[in-house]
Amino acid sequence: MSNRKFFVGGNWKMNGSRSKIDDIVNFMVTGPLDVNTEVVVGCPSIYLDYSRKALPPTIGVAAQNCYKVASGAFTGEISPAMIKDVGVEWVILGHSERRNVFGENDQLVAEKVGHALAEGLKVIACVGELLEERESGKTEEVVFRQTKAIADKVSDWSKVVIAYEPVWAIGTGKTASPQQAQEVHAQLRKWLTDNVSADVASKTRLIYGGSVTAGNCKELAKESDVDGFLVGGASLKPDFVEIINAKA
Numbered sequence: 001m002s003n004r005k006f007f008v009g010g011n012w013k014m015n016g017s018r019s020k021i022d023d024i025v026n027f028m029v030t031g032p033l034d035v036n037t038e039v040v041v042g043c044p045s046i047y048l049d050y051s052r053k054a055l056p057p058t059i060g061v062a063a064q065n066c067y068k069v070a071s072g073a074f075t076g077e078i079s080p081a082m083i084k085d086v087g088v089e090w091v092i093l094g095h096s097e098r099r100n101v102f103g104e105n106d107q108l109v110a111e112k113v114g115h116a117l118a119e120g121l122k123v124i125a126c127v128g129e130l131l132e133e134r135e136s137g138k139t140e141e142v143v144f145r146q147t148k149a150i151a152d153k154v155s156d157w158s159k160v161v162i163a164y165e166p167v168w169a170i171g172t173g174k175t176a177s178p179q180q181a182q183e184v185h186a187q188l189r190k191w192l193t194d195n196v197s198a199d200v201a202s203k204t205r206l207i208y209g210g211s212v213t214a215g216n217c218k219e220l221a222k223e224s225d226v227d228g229f230l231v232g233g234a235s236l237k238p239d240f241v242e243i244i245n246a247k248a
């Protein structure tokens with residue numbers, strides 16, 4: 001039994017409206033939510049303020065992205081300083097959709113992580129391989145490369161959660177099996193032991209994302225190196241409560 005607090009993040013992606021958020025807040029407040037799980041929801045930037053005000057302080061709020069500097073001529077971007085200004089304490093960085101739809105590379109993701117942490121935000125940093133990378137035996141190489149870029153910018157690991165999200169499992173209904181998730185999580189934890197420290201490796205939450213549902217969360221949560229989830233589609237539905245309670 002690890003002493004890592006189970007962590008469940010919801011990533012609403014580009015979904016929602018004020019009325020939809022009211023519904024989500026309602027089912028989350030009704031819960032009941034396992035008090036032993038840390039819960040954070042990732043909102044579209046335009047709804048960060050609204051969501052932070054609507055949710056109880058026991059539920060964290062995350063931006064889904066931010067830029068790597070505090071302010072300036074960067075049309076369309078938001079900064080960690082702005083995120084903090086509306087009372088939001090987390091940001092998701094390096095999500096596979098940022099990497100693969102919007103072309104963010106390891107270096108940009110790492111710079112964003114470094115700046116967000118320096119500004120006092122906590123970071124959910126995402127890594128994960130494409131289907132062709134898995135099929136050609138490159139999963140470990142890819143997730144280690146992505147993790148190293150991020151790790152080089154981290155000085156305080158207590159502010160970081162790593163989300164392993166195999167791209168082939170995101171939004172596809174093809175969840176990684178508990179064994180597949182555990183295998184990569186164990187490799188990542190060993191990487192942290194070898195390249196950061198045993199202490200950081202034992203304390204850092206490694207969460208899994210990719211088609212997590214109320215139906216598969218309990219089996220995944222039994223794996224010793226799976227410390228929680230990053231949930232997309234199911235975080236918009238009352239099923240999210242069951243996922244938060246996967247360990248209860």
Ligand SMILES: O=C[C@H](O)COP(=O)(O)O
Nearest residue numbers: 011170171210211232233
């Ligand atoms: O950030 C969440 C992941 O991309 C997983 O999304 P999904 O649960 O809809 O597959």
